[in-house]
Amino acid sequence: MTDIDVCVGNNTIVDAEVYQLWLKGLTVNEACTVQQKKGVVQKFDATSEMLRAEIHNHYRTFNMLERYLKSPQKLPEQLVFQLDSETQKLLVERYYALDSIVIREFLGKKLSSKNRNQLDDVSEKTRIALKSCRRQFDNLKRVFKTVEELMGSLVENIKTHFLISNSLARQYAAIVFITNNRFETGKKRLLHITFDDFAFCANEMMTNWSYSSEDCKNHEDMDVDLDQEFLHELREIKGMMNSLDEHKSIVCKEVKDKITPDAYSELDCNFKSISKACIHIGYNLNHSKELKDFFNDVIEKIVDQFRGFRWSIADTNTFFWAYKETSSRLEFFKHNPQLIRIWERYMHTLHKCVLRLIQASS
Incomplete structure (x- = not known):
């Protein structure tokens, strides 16, 4: 008598379209209606009852899979459903997708x-x-x-x-x-700012202001928190308030032929108010209350000013580039060279956040 080893395979079929309908929260009947409008019944020469049975079967599979989707690391290890790696990736990525x-x-x-x-x-x-x-x-x-x-x-x-x-x-x-960090996002002035805008700014802050920043001296902490030593040192930039006239002269000279005449005129009249806003926001980040209001302060004290100037994004970008890059020429930084990198680290992210929020407010 000959022994025979038999292996039975049962690959789980995942219909990506039906899975998306399940993720959207549609009932079986609602999913059937969507699929019927797409001509699925005619395409496969099926009946409405057959379509409903098929979708119901898929929904049952998805409901059983959900326990593993809540703990994705267990999905490759489970033996109930035979799923190839690409299907596993699709299931997890779409399950955690965000609207x-x-x-x-x-x-x-x-x-x-x-x-x-x-x-x-x-x-x-x-x-x-x-x-x-x-x-x-x-x-x-x-x-x-x-x-x-x-x-x-x-x-x-x-x-x-x-x-x-x-x-x-x-x-x-x-x-x-x-x-x-309990950032305020619900104030009236911020309601037009989308999640994508906030996410862009948050990722810039994590990259440059948190403990994971390349400039951070202590990488052992988590980047869900801001680098407190950086924020503390940033308070020293308040000394720039005594250099506003000097800085204005350098910046205006730098950008005169690079921005429009109207933009230059606005800069000449409003440089001090812009600079004070940038300095004050950075100085106050060390306090949790002011940090919480970061987005509101940027909109109110900087973005609204630029919108009033009717500057183009190109003019705004040119100004911020010159404003940051020329700072090292100030006597203040010549006497405090250790603060140059702190200021640049701060302004690099503020620059990007302001540009994004201006575009969001347009």
Whole structure:
């Protein structure tokens, strides 16, 4: 008698379109309607009942898979569903994908049970199904609780624990950073600023102002927090207030032939108010209350000024470049050379944030 080894394979088929409908929070009947409008029934010469049975079967699979999607590291290890690596990546990446308009409603708020219970309002306002809003809220809370106490890079920690792409991890990192530092995002002046705008600025701050910055002297802490030594040293730039006339002369000379005559005229009249705003915002970042109001202060004290000047983005960019690069020529920095890199580190990010927020406000 001959022994025969038999291996039975049962690869799980994932319909990406139906999976997306499930993620959107559509019911089986709603998903059937969407697919029927796409002509799926006619394309495969099927009946409505067959389509409904197929979608119901997919939904059942997704519901069973969800427990592993909540802990992505377990997905490759489980033996219930036979999934190739590309399918696993698709499942996880889409499960943790974010709707910017939904996340904008969460931004700056505590990820509490109270706020979760108010997601009906978010769903109605954004026209995103309640089930999808809850999934995104729960995903965000899960990511936050997993990485908030971990040392090192937020983005790398999120990628490691949740197996998502770098771009998506950067979005989650921005949310964790903004939430952890309690940045104000809900004031009336900020309502037009999108989640993508906040995320851009938050990632710039993490790169240049947090403990993971190349300029940070202590990389052992986590970049969910700002580099306190940097913020403390930044307070010394208040001494620049005594050099406003000197700085104005240097900057105006530098940009005279590089910006429009109207922009130059506005700069000549308003240089001191712009410079004072930049200095004061940096000086106050050491205090949690002022840090919390960073975005509001940038809009009110800098962006609104530039919008009033009607400067182009090119003129604004040229000014900030000259404003930062010429600072080293000031007598103040010649007497305090150790502060030059602190100032440049601060202005590099402020420059990028201002440009982004100006474009968002246009």
